[in-house]
Amino acid sequence: MTKVLIIGGGVSGLRLGSLLAKEDISFKILESRERVGGRVLTHNQDNNYFDLGPTWFWPDTEKTITNLITELNIPTIEQYNEGFSLLELSKHQTPKYVEANELNNKSRRIVGGISALVNVLKDSISPSNIELNKKVTSVIKNKNGTITVDT
Template sequence: MAAVTARSDCAATTTSCPGAATKARARAVLDLGGRILSVDATGKPSGDGFDLGPSWFWLGMQPAMGGLVHQLGLHYFEQNSDGDVIFQRMAREAPQRYRGMRQEPRSMRLVGGTGAIISALAEGLPAESIELGAQVTHVSLEGVVVQYLDATGSAQRERASHVLFALPPHLIEAKILFSPALDFATLERWQRMQNSSRSTIVLSKLDVRRFQAQ
């Protein structure tokens, strides 16, 4: 199970390597991207490739995304919608040709693929805040304290103000021990989130105070 561990006030995983920019960007996309994955023509993760996951964003409808793109100094372009579309649903089926439709509002794509955002964010993290190959086992809401097994299997503890889980709620419930135990209302809310395909969950100091008050 891939897990995110926290050091101080940040929680992230990556393998950023100064001096090997292209290789580091590709590695960061693979290790950190989650559903975001940009690959080259051979299907290998690339810092400048084709998107196999999320591909578009809309400046007018997603101002926060647009702001992040500008903040990171990334470049984008309008999605081409002229002409027909070739679509292959599965490898065993022949590609199908469809009449193209112009998008309104126009969607944008990032130069280098959506993985460029992951690479840019990873490069801005200090190396000591990064932990790969770790498995979170226990989250104490009195603090907040995260207990996890590092890549060598050794038990570790970290204190953080926020913990972000980028996992389906049912896996969080099944794989991670919480103390105090999660209340029924929270589990029910997680179930609704899972049914609506929203799988990023944040526990913060506000959650801690609410749990302690129960």
């Protein structure tokens, strides 16, 4: 019997699943997409990677993600900060050049892309605990205390 149902296989759902797996607590992750990762997606092409969701993190201010990346021994690199960056705040404004270190100061990236974090978390969970293409449309607590989940 499944004790915990996790709706969504993004970073938070996978992290929760990894912690439950460590404690040998029964759980199931239901993910509506054909892949886990949620908003995290890295495209690899010709030995280059392009993060299409979150990209950077700032260790000085984002302690939770920094601690998780450190705990999981995921290698990181410092964002290149020399020269200029192109900043576009809105499609209605002309992009402008700014000193790169004004935007990226002390930011880091995960080696191989942010999907490396998703993969480490996913690999700590048995595939039988993850169901893809399962869009949850309702969760109902029945009068007898049981739960009904519609997908």
